[in-house]
Amino acid sequence: MRTISIGSRPPAVVALGRRDRARHVRDLRTALPFMLPGFALVLVFVIYPLLRGLQMSLYHWNLMVPAQSQFVGPDNFVRALTQDPVFWTAVRNTVLYAIITVPAQMALGLGAALLLNAAIRGRAFFRALFYLPVVTSWLVVSYVFAYLFSDGPGPVNNLLVNTLHILPAPIDWVHDSLASAEVPINLLGIWKGIGWNMVIFLAALQSIPGELVEAASVDGAGAWHRFRRITLPLLRPAVIFVSIMLLIGAFNVFISVYLLTGGGPEGSTEVWLSYMWNQAFSYLDFGYGTAIGLLMGVAVITIGFLQRRALRGSVEY
């Protein structure tokens, strides 16, 4: 083979080609020890499981003896999309959680960032306090909210019944009804995310040139006008970034639901991932659970794509 290819090409090109190849080999030999550990891990433990998941979702899957799994084709997907009302309850709750918590986190985070941007003293101190819930584990804060919203003399019940007299009697928040259980779940999501939003927005605010705002001020623009016409448009890249990240985050809501309500009462507070988990570990239906997980992947990627397209366009200043 080699002699043929050499004979069919001008000698100079061959020499160059061979030197090229030798350089390639040398480059690769230098680079492999650096890039291979990461690349191999990604292939084996990120990509391969996704492919395995595609396979599992087409079976009535047997975890212990995969070979005994029963091929069912698209049945798992058909079941979720057309025959399983609880799946749609989980989807609805997840979407509601995103609709409630994403704008609320962004608005409150931006508000906190604007306050901190204006405040001169104690900025680092307040920023640390607002950021505290972000660094605390979901497990711990879920239990703290379970306590705050506990039945009987819990702090929230006490506040609403005895102090503010809004409620006639204490509520068993996480067990009473869908509506009451959604309150701690969504409030926890908002409370835990404000600090993250604040830090991003504060960074973005501080990167806005002060001259712009001052110029508008000199031109007689009021505070609201300056915010609406100058600050907000310049925050656009941060808003896009934050909204994309938060939406993905909202779809990943899981641990708080799992620990606060366990999906109950009667599956009414189930979210996408808790339903996936329960299918696998409560009903040992790994094929169906995997299909539910993959459907969420499709939803998240589609929404992220649409969001990016809708919000495209950058700001120059």
Added chain:
Amino acid sequence: MVGVRQFAARAQAASTRGRTGPRWVRLLLYGTLIGGALVMTLPFLYMLSTSINPNRWTMPDPPTLWPANPTFDNYVRAWGEAGFQQYVINSLIVSGVTLVLTFWVATTSAYAFARLRFPAKDKIFTFYLVTMMIPGMIALLPEFQVMHDFGLVNSWLGLWVIYVSGSVAFNTFLLRGFFEQLPRDLEDATLIDGGGRWTVFFRVLLPLSKPALATLGVFTFLGSWDDFWWARMLLQNNDIRTLPIGIQLFFNAHGTQWSTVFAATTIAVVPELILFILLQRYFVSGMYAGSIRG
């Protein structure tokens, strides 16, 4: 990443600019900030006050932020609870080893993509970016099956493999951006002096990357310290379980003994708080790296 330095300069300018309005505006401003900070910290204050409540069987009625006769008995009880100390030690080992392995894989990988030549480099990098868009949780069940396939269930090795492989793409992306910003002169000089790529990597690049590595370290440590789902699925023997699972078992066993539960969660939160207080600026710089890309 280009924006970060500009940002720092502007932040400086903004803070010295001194925008102080009339007195009532400042009062309103600080009043709102203090009120907000109170709401943000109130849940933690309840956790702390409950953890020093001497009455372990009943909730204080009405709830109070400062219990009568505060005590540390609950901490002593939680700490002495069967297995608790083991869980803390296990979590420290798991998180510590995760940190070392992640550093190794992430820095070498990022160096390759920032400075070295190899076939299909750009394609592989794009491929990493694409995998970052897939939420990790959707493959939870198939990954569990893969762990079964490889016999990694019920072992810390399984956890390490999951934690490290799941963060390769993002860490490569993050560190590559940082490495590319560093001046090449020093590296070139080392290479001309006869140093190999590894010398450059260990002697020049890593020492210059301390801020980025601190950021990476903070997030890596917290990620494995907090991980609940993988630890929950993979670790089935009590002697290898980590702290989050320990706390869940603890809660299931003593559900309504809030004072003991919150003593345990407070112990679990302490390392996070220490990290956060010591390395606050790295938390913040890590977020900027993700948010402002010039």
